[in-house]
Amino acid sequence: RKEVEQDPGPFNVPEGATVAFNCTYSNSASQSFFWYRQDCRKEPKLLMSVYSSGNEDGRFTAQLNRASQYISLLIRDSKLSDSATYLCVVNTGGGNKLTFGTGTQLKVEL
Amino acid sequence: GAVVSQHPSWVICKSGTSVKIECRSLDFQATTMFWYRQFPKQSLMLMATSNEGSKATYEQGVEKDKFLINHASLTLSTLTVTSAHPEDSSFYICSARWEGGTGSYNEQFFGPGTRLTVL
Numbered sequence: 001r002k003e004v005e006q007d008p009g010p011f012n013v014p015e016g017a018t019v020a021f022n023c024t025y026s027n028s029a030s031q032s033f034f035w036y037r038q039d040c041r042k043e044p045k046l047l048m049s050v051y052s053s054g055n056e057d058g059r060f061t062a063q064l065n066r067a068s069q070y071i072s073l074l075i076r077d078s079k080l081s082d083s084a085t086y087l088c089v090v091n092t093g094g095g096n097k098l099t100f101g102t103g104t105q106l107k108v109e110l
Numbered sequence: 111g112a113v114v115s116q117h118p119s120w121v122i123c124k125s126g127t128s129v130k131i132e133c134r135s136l137d138f139q140a141t142t143m144f145w146y147r148q149f150p151k152q153s154l155m156l157m158a159t160s161n162e163g164s165k166a167t168y169e170q171g172v173e174k175d176k177f178l179i180n181h182a183s184l185t186l187s188t189l190t191v192t193s194a195h196p197e198d199s200s201f202y203i204c205s206a207r208w209e210g211g212t213g214s215y216n217e218q219f220f221g222p223g224t225r226l227t228v229l
Contacts, residue, residue, distance in 0.1 A: 043203050087153070
């Protein structure tokens, strides 16, 4: 079983739609959780951290369920510029080692 | 956010040659840098953790004699792919850990990546 699993997609949605991605992780000792965004042939960039209480940043909402070991990302009012691959990333501690999921590809269309 | 640069951006080389990739933290010092590799349609895989002034820590399955890492200063880490082969063709990305935070996790800032093609 992979340490971090995501549905690769692609998810094709119309502009303005609301879309959600889920991610599951296998290591119950994982300490920190993140969503990164990666554009084609570019480096990943931190989108937001994920906190146990859930957190929101503009159109983006992230939630963590430790009991079920999954993380979610909700994007509201999606824009064309949101088209990218969204990476679920888990820090399992011990020197800030990050484990990346394979990413979920989002395509926002007119 | 902090800036991390990588050079070169892309490189094409012949099989059997060695390629050096540089990773620099431009506006902060980084005791720890990380090297990742990403094959098409796959996730980033951590190759090694580079520690300033000491030996790198390699992940399981990564050959330390093939992927030489040197972290000689607080702003520079280098990865040398020795005797490169076509299967080493990949996207190599470094990150530098910012150590100015107060929490248990210090954010990593990623370089723009180096695309290596071995013919």
